[in-house]
Amino acid sequence: MKKIVLAFMVAACAFAQKPEKPLKNGLYAIFKTEFGDMKAILYEKDTPRAVSLFVNLAQGQQGFRDVDGKIVKRAYYDNTTFFRIVPGDAVQGGSLTGATNYQCGLQIKDEFLPGIKFRFGSLAIANSGAADSGGCQFFFALQQKASWDGKYTIFGNLVEGDDVLRQLGHVPVHGESPDNPPKLISVTFQRVGPPPAQKTKK
Numbered sequence: 001m002k003k004i005v006l007a008f009m010v011a012a013c014a015f016a017q018k019p020e021k022p023l024k025n026g027l028y029a030i031f032k033t034e035f036g037d038m039k040a041i042l043y044e045k046d047t048p049r050a051v052s053l054f055v056n057l058a059q060g061q062q063g064f065r066d067v068d069g070k071i072v073k074r075a076y077y078d079n080t081t082f083f084r085i086v087p088g089d090a091v092q093g094g095s096l097t098g099a100t101n102y103q104c105g106l107q108i109k110d111e112f113l114p115g116i117k118f119r120f121g122s123l124a125i126a127n128s129g130a131a132d133s134g135g136c137q138f139f140f141a142l143q144q145k146a147s148w149d150g151k152y153t154i155f156g157n158l159v160e161g162d163d164v165l166r167q168l169g170h171v172p173v174h175g176e177s178p179d180n181p182p183k184l185i186s187v188t189f190q191r192v193g194p195p196p197a198q199k200t201k202k
Contacts, residue, residue, distance in 0.1 A: 025193030027051070029058070029123075029156065033082075034183040035168060038140075038161030040123045043154070045196050047111040050125050050134070050155035057106075057136060058187040064136060065105030067096050076104075076136060081181035082168055089145065091168045092126055093184050094137035100126070104136035111153045118145040121158030121165060127151075142169045 024041075031038040044051045056062035057076040066072045077094065084092035084100060095102040108125070109132045118124070122141040125134035134153055141148070142165070158165060172179045 023159065023192045026191075027055075027195075028159070028190045028192065029054070030188045030190060031161070032185040032188070033164060033168065034185065036161060036164040038158060038164050039190075040121070040156040040158045042123075042156040043116065046113055046116065047153055047155040049108045050111055050153045053106065053108055053136075054125075054138065054155065055189060058189070062106070065103065067102075071105070075186070077184055077187040079186075080184050082178070082184060083181050084139075084176050085169060085171060085173050085178050086142075086176050087169065087173065089142055090139045091142065091165065092137060092139040094126065098181060100137070102137075106135045107132060108134055108153075110134065111155070112150050116154045118148045118152075118154065119157075120144065121162065122154050123156035123158065124148075124152040124154045127153075140165055140168075142166075 027042045027044050029040050029042055031040070042051045042054070053062065057064065058078075060073050060075040062076070063071045063073045064076060076096075080093060080096065081098060082091050082093045083095050083098040084090075086092070092100075096104070110127075118141045120141060120143055124139055124141065126137035126139050127134040129151075139152075140158065168182050171182055
């Protein structure tokens with residue numbers, strides 16, 4: 001009888017656990033935070049400049065201006081914070097000083113595509129509001145924001161860790177400054193399938 005009950009419980013647990021959907025081919029960024037991990041697919045074919053800069057900064061392959069003004073190379077995002085939380089709108093990271101006016105010495109051109117629009121989990125390059133002013137700072141959108149479309153380069157979207165992003169978006173704040181800025185421990189990458197084919201130059 002005990003064996004039957006145990007077998008039933010195991011079967012019930014297996015039925016209750018939905019198998020995770022396999023990841024489609026692409027490059028994924030894994031954000032390890034103090035609240036857990038988030039995984040985002042990166043739009044490397046649609047926004048190559050933004051993805052290249054983000055990846056190279058995260059892996060320590062891109063030099064940047066440190067807080068003391070010196071140009072250095074190291075894993076830029078490791079042991080930083082989500083320093084700006086706009087309740088209901090965005091969670092922002094990528095400032096070494098914890099301020100939006102920090103300049104890392106890098107800027108890239110905007111990459112806007114009409115088919116890519118803001119929704120919950122969109123990963124975008126922060127900017128000053130001026131054209132081509134994005135650099136090292138990034139943010140996740142907490143909801144659909146049509147007013148942001150065509151103003152910020154969206155270079156990825158969350159595929160795992162929705163609960164972590166929601167938790168980040170609900171930390172106590174004063175204005176847009178978290179009382180205790182959540183920690184971003186590291187950003188690593190995972191590739192599924194082959195890399196995209198390189199375009200041949202004519």
